Amino acid sequence: MKTIVGLEIHVQLSTATKLFCGCSTDYRDDEPNTHCCPVCLGLPGALPRLNQKAVEYGLRVAKALDMEVPEESEFARKNYFYPDLPKAYQVTQYDKPLAIAGTVEIEDDEGHEKIVRITRVHLEEDPGRLVHVAGGSKYSLVDYNRSGIPLLEIVTEPDMRSPQEARRFLNKLRTILEYLGVFDGDREGSLRVDANISLEGSVRVEVKNISSYKGVEKALTFEVTRQKNLLRRGQTVTRETRHFMEGRGITTSARSKEEEHDYRYFPEPDLRPLRVAGWVAEIDLPELPVARKNRFMEQYGISLNHARTLTGDPKLADFYERVASVEPVLAATWVADTLLGELNYRDMSIAAVPPDRIAELLELLKEETITDKAGVQVLREMLDSCAAGKPCEMPAAIVEREGLGKATGGEFTPIVQAVIAANPQAVEDYRTGKKGALNFLVGQVMKETRGRADPRELGRIVSGCLETGGV
Amino acid sequence: MAGTLNFSPDDRYNAFITTCREAPFCDGALAGTAVAVKDNISTAGIRTTCASRILESYVPPYDAHVVGLLREKGAAIVGKTNMDEFGMGTTTETSAFGPVRNPVDPSRVPGGSSGGSAAAVAAGFVPMALGTDTGGSIRCPAAFCGIVGLKPTYGRVSRYGLIAYANSLEQIGPMARTVEDVSRLMSVIARYDPHDSTMLDRPYDHRPSADIAGLRVGVPEEYFGEGVDPRVAETVRDAIGVLEGLGADTVPVSIPGMRHALAAYYVICTSEASSNLARFDGVRYGPAVDTKKTWHEAYQDLRQAKFGTEVRRRIMLGTFALSAGYAGRYYAKAQVARRNIKEDFERAFRDADVIAGPTMPTVAFRLGEKTDPLSMYLSDILTVPANLAGVPAISVPCGRVDGLPVGLQLMGRQFEDERVVDAAFAYEQEVRR
Numbered sequence: 001m002k003t004i005v006g007l008e009i010h011v012q013l014s015t016a017t018k019l020f021c022g023c024s025t026d027y028r029d030d031e032p033n034t035h036c037c038p039v040c041l042g043l044p045g046a047l048p049r050l051n052q053k054a055v056e057y058g059l060r061v062a063k064a065l066d067m068e069v070p071e072e073s074e075f076a077r078k079n080y081f082y083p084d085l086p087k088a089y090q091v092t093q094y095d096k097p098l099a100i101a102g103t104v105e106i107e108d109d110e111g112h113e114k115i116v117r118i119t120r121v122h123l124e125e126d127p128g129r130l131v132h133v134a135g136g137s138k139y140s141l142v143d144y145n146r147s148g149i150p151l152l153e154i155v156t157e158p159d160m161r162s163p164q165e166a167r168r169f170l171n172k173l174r175t176i177l178e179y180l181g182v183f184d185g186d187r188e189g190s191l192r193v194d195a196n197i198s199l200e201g202s203v204r205v206e207v208k209n210i211s212s213y214k215g216v217e218k219a220l221t222f223e224v225t226r227q228k229n230l231l232r233r234g235q236t237v238t239r240e241t242r243h244f245m246e247g248r249g250i251t252t253s254a255r256s257k258e259e260e261h262d263y264r265y266f267p268e269p270d271l272r273p274l275r276v277a278g279w280v281a282e283i284d285l286p287e288l289p290v291a292r293k294n295r296f297m298e299q300y301g302i303s304l305n306h307a308r309t310l311t312g313d314p315k316l317a318d319f320y321e322r323v324a325s326v327e328p329v330l331a332a333t334w335v336a337d338t339l340l341g342e343l344n345y346r347d348m349s350i351a352a353v354p355p356d357r358i359a360e361l362l363e364l365l366k367e368e369t370i371t372d373k374a375g376v377q378v379l380r381e382m383l384d385s386c387a388a389g390k391p392c393e394m395p396a397a398i399v400e401r402e403g404l405g406k407a408t409g410g411e412f413t414p415i416v417q418a419v420i421a422a423n424p425q426a427v428e429d430y431r432t433g434k435k436g437a438l439n440f441l442v443g444q445v446m447k448e449t450r451g452r453a454d455p456r457e458l459g460r461i462v463s464g465c466l467e468t469g470g471v
Numbered sequence: 472m473a474g475t476l477n478f479s480p481d482d483r484y485n486a487f488i489t490t491c492r493e494a495p496f497c498d499g500a501l502a503g504t505a506v507a508v509k510d511n512i513s514t515a516g517i518r519t520t521c522a523s524r525i526l527e528s529y530v531p532p533y534d535a536h537v538v539g540l541l542r543e544k545g546a547a548i549v550g551k552t553n554m555d556e557f558g559m560g561t562t563t564e565t566s567a568f569g570p571v572r573n574p575v576d577p578s579r580v581p582g583g584s585s586g587g588s589a590a591a592v593a594a595g596f597v598p599m600a601l602g603t604d605t606g607g608s609i610r611c612p613a614a615f616c617g618i619v620g621l622k623p624t625y626g627r628v629s630r631y632g633l634i635a636y637a638n639s640l641e642q643i644g645p646m647a648r649t650v651e652d653v654s655r656l657m658s659v660i661a662r663y664d665p666h667d668s669t670m671l672d673r674p675y676d677h678r679p680s681a682d683i684a685g686l687r688v689g690v691p692e693e694y695f696g697e698g699v700d701p702r703v704a705e706t707v708r709d710a711i712g713v714l715e716g717l718g719a720d721t722v723p724v725s726i727p728g729m730r731h732a733l734a735a736y737y738v739i740c741t742s743e744a745s746s747n748l749a750r751f752d753g754v755r756y757g758p759a760v761d762t763k764k765t766w767h768e769a770y771q772d773l774r775q776a777k778f779g780t781e782v783r784r785r786i787m788l789g790t791f792a793l794s795a796g797y798a799g800r801y802y803a804k805a806q807v808a809r810r811n812i813k814e815d816f817e818r819a820f821r822d823a824d825v826i827a828g829p830t831m832p833t834v835a836f837r838l839g840e841k842t843d844p845l846s847m848y849l850s851d852i853l854t855v856p857a858n859l860a861g862v863p864a865i866s867v868p869c870g871r872v873d874g875l876p877v878g879l880q881l882m883g884r885q886f887e888d889e890r891v892v893d894a895a896f897a898y899e900q901e902v903r904r
Binding site: 038042043044045046047048049050077079081083086087088089142262264265266269270271272 | 512513519521526529531532533535630631632633634635637638639665666667668669742743745746749750752754755756766767770790793794795798802
């Protein structure tokens with residue numbers, strides 16, 4: 001049974017001000033109802049004034065997704081009552097969206113490239129937010145700080161064939177949006193998804209308001225199982241809207257009433273039609289993920305995997321480019337593999353790491369002042385201090401303090417001698433031809449030197465000692 | 472602050488909802504001039520009710536753009552005038568604060584919906600006032616009370632702060648006893664405001680001129696046909712004769728789209744109103760809703776109790792006209808009719824510089840005379856076309872029938888407000904001589 005998935009994604013555009021007024025969009029950590037004015041409060045008599053930046057951001061997305069921008073688009077009122085909607089209508093776009101007919105390339109479940117078609121993108125305003133008072137209060141509170149935040153709704157054709165594909169699509173879309181500089185993925189609720197899912201030959205179910213990528217995959221996976229089970233038992237799937245319960249990982253039926261909404265759309269008489277097709281040519285797109293990946297491979301000579309990882313997040317890619325000059329391949333390995341792993345482990349963002357520290361670490365590694373193993377240790381020390389909110393220590397200082405400088409030649413001799421003396425059985429084994437014994441001895445020396453020695457060099461020294469018959 | 476104006480009129484006509492006994496003012500072109508403001512125009516710190524119970528205690532935290540301009544030029548805002556609830560009426564009888572009486576004959580209505588502004592001017596309480604005109608709401612009361620009122624070109628005066636009834640049709644405009652004062656007030660309020668996206672930067676800086684020699688005055692047959700009191704028609708024809716005497720030429724024109732004008736108007740204005748008035752749900756305006764009920768039930772109860780009959784009727788009509796399955800038959804068709812009328816006007820304005828006709832088909836009704844909403848709607852037939860077409864239109868007194876004032880309506884091309892003002896001024900100067 002084929003699975004068919006289409007998505008509607010609401011992206012919060014990262015403009016400095018709201019869609020129809022000059023209020024700041026950065027209300028994080030601020031008191032409720034402190035980023036409001038007559039316009040976003042929907043006070044009687046207030047009129048919307050379109051934020052040009054939001055239009056430009058929308059057009060950037062349209063251009064990056066290879067969309068057509070019609071000569072004229074139009075805002076419309078979507079009328080419905082809800083306590084968080086101050087005007088009792090949302091200003092959105094209905095039958096004349098900002099842009100239509102685009103594409104996004106993703107990998108399907110077999111790893112082949114495939115196209116997901118984009119139906120349309122349009123601009124709209126976010127409503128306020130209801131705050132439910134704990135403890136069975138008789139009332140709820142409304143916070144209008146979010147009211148009027150610009151959203152871009154992106155609607156896809158039903159082109160995805162599995163929950164995993166849907167997640168890959170979202171990851172790809174997110175990367176593009178971040179590259180375009182129109183979206184801040186770190187903001188709470190900055191990307192919300194409604195997913196339409198059906199099994200071939202059956203009816204469509206809409207799962208509303210999923211607020212994470214993982215949530216989309218989970219909700220869809222749950223739906224596939226639920227719908228398959230229904231059909232297997234000879235029952236039918238009901239055409240309905242369902243809510244995703246993030247905490248429980250299940251979907252539940254929404255009241256059927258919600259589906260019967262008649263939004264009575266009509267053109268917003270307070271705004272003129274939008275004629276911006278001419279702007280598209282003037283928009284300079286930044287280098288997009290695919291182009292940057294290819295350039296990384298060519299310019300830095302790094303592997304496809306490293307290039308893909310590094311360009312998957314523009315902040316990571318920028319970071320890499322800041323440290324690549326030390327030694328591009330070494331830098332790619334350390335940033336894409338080691339650093340990223342250590343960051344994920346600590347749930348830290350790349351933004352928290354000063355590039356000059358990593359560049360210095362790479363220098364130490366390149367000059368073989370420290371071993372790889374010591375390098376990891378230095379990195380961990382550094383990240384732990386950053387994560388604790390302390391200034392990030394200089395790598396050389398950590399090496400100095402912890403005595404992690406690479407040990408050389410004569411420095412080991414006493415340790416090698418001690419290890420040989422302490423392990424007569426291994427020495428005997430080596431002499432009778434058991435080569436594994438050498439590794440054991442080297443390992444013992446490594447332990448004693450706390451990773452400061454280069455294992456290959458050490459191997460030569462230990463075998464040298466053994467061959468010459470002792471110490 | 473240049474001073475304070477004491478204002479305590481003997482408001483026997485119920486023209487005001489709120490009066491400001493001590494109105495401050497500063498220096499400027501209107502320094503110390505008492506100006507009354509219709510109660511659907513937001514005034515910071517002065518309650519603004521739209522003559523509705525639902526906004527009975529609403530005090531706006533901000534000034535409408537035009538109010539800011541008035542204050543800047545030294546006007547003393549002395550009060551907020553009575554009106555039909557949310558502007559929905561032709562008599563000022565739908566006000567939740569009681570009807571306004573016509574100063575010319577207190578047994579008569581002053582017209583509407585800016586009846587309070589017209590009465591305040593006609594009674595001599597203030598020399599000038601602001602009204603708003605969605606389908607004739609400045610011109611009708613101007614005609615009925617025997618004063619002058621201008622509905623500007625759509626987009627010439629900022630609507631920012633005007634509590635919307637029908638956004639695509641309405642404009643704020645000046646009302647006064649003379650064309651000269653209307654023009655003065657217009658030059659204060661017609662100033663560009665980036666807050667209103669439907670506005671153009673076409674400021675009005677004009678002193679009226681009575682020289683209209685060679686002006687082509689279009690006379691549309693539709694304005695003198697069925698439903699128009701023949702004595703009113705006759706009075707207006709005489710007034711057009713006066714314009715001819717001043718050197719104007721009359722030309723016959725036609726607005727065939729008129730036959731769908733009222734239907735189109737009432738579909739559009741009620742559709743927009745149903746959306747505009749939805750925000751009055753008791754969450755932020757009006758008394759708190761009963762929290763024992765679900766929110767939508769509480770909304771229903773409050774709106775049922777606090778909106779008047781005419782307002783509820785228009786919300787229902789507009790909701791219906793926009794509903795799925797009906798919007799194509801009503802809202803979309805109304806837009807086609809509107810375009811046709813606009814084109815009719817464009818065609819007529821190729822032959823004529825202004826179009827003249829009666830403002831209202833009759834003189835002022837008796838209080839309580841119009842009980843049937845449909846016959847009330849019909850009386851807007853001569854005023855709504857200018858709103859549908861977005862053109863400027865002025866009403867200037869041109870005589871009396873049964874002792875009651877008749878208004879001459881002069882309409883012009885978009886953004887030629889100056890020309891209709893000049894034509895009205897020429898007429899006024901001639902008959903006053």
